[in-house]
Amino acid sequence: MGILSSMGIGSADVDLVLESERVTAGESLDGTVEVDGGNEAQTVDEIYGALRTAYRTDEGSYTTTITEFTLTEGFTVGAGESLTYDVAIDVPAHTPTTVFGPTEVWIDTGLDIDWAADPDDKDHISVEPPETLRTFHDAVGGLGFDLRTATTVTSTGTQFAREREFVQEFEYEPVAEAYRDDLDELEVVVDAGGDRLDVELEIDATDTLLSERETVTRLTVDEADEDALRERLREEIESSS
Incomplete structure (x- = not known):
């Protein structure tokens, strides 16, 4: 692996594309993850994701993880290669609804590779109440x-x-x-x-x-x-x- 790739520069990146950004709590979202290879071939241990929200306390606002999940198993992506995987993401029933107020819910998606940067693919979703x-x-x-x-x-x-x-x-x-x-x-x-x-x-x-x-x-x-x-x-x- 080259020096820049080991620093996360020129590495593969990932994009979650949802069929719909609207889901009812307790149901699932369908979509794809699209992987674009970087400057050289890289081994990806997995594509992972986390469903997150923020909540308030008397001291301020805090981000928390509702659930974490693995979207794919390991694979190798060649330099400049594009790969697409079908995925389904379960949204737990206790996920807060976003339709009654300013609550935000989003999905962070990342690649598990050596020296990967923090996940930068963030997709907000609209959660309907059960x-x-x-x-x-x-x-x-x-x-x-x-x-x-x-x-x-x-x-x-x-x-x-x-x-x-x-x-x-x-x-x-x-x-x-x-x-x-x-x-x-x-x-x-x-x-x-x-x-x-x-x-x-x-x-x-x-x-x-x-x-x-x-x-x-x-x-x-x-x-x-x-x-x-x-x-x-x-x-x-x-x-x-």
């Missing part, structure tokens, strides 16, 4: 609450802290007359897994002009019946307000 989360969101909206914020935050202080580094948090404000005077907001933390959605629901009720009363309840959503879920949420809210 059916259970969309049903939950629609049920809350049907009760007369509007989504105010959706952020990805540290799991510290939630019921999911042992399992997850981060969670997605939604804040809903009451717009229906039935709740406007009695509730300040609903604060919801969720963790999706397969066909179920675990929810930590904080109901902030207004006691007086100067105080609030917070009630935290936990529930599991494992059905796609919006009407039944809406009634279940109504009972939880009214028993706490």
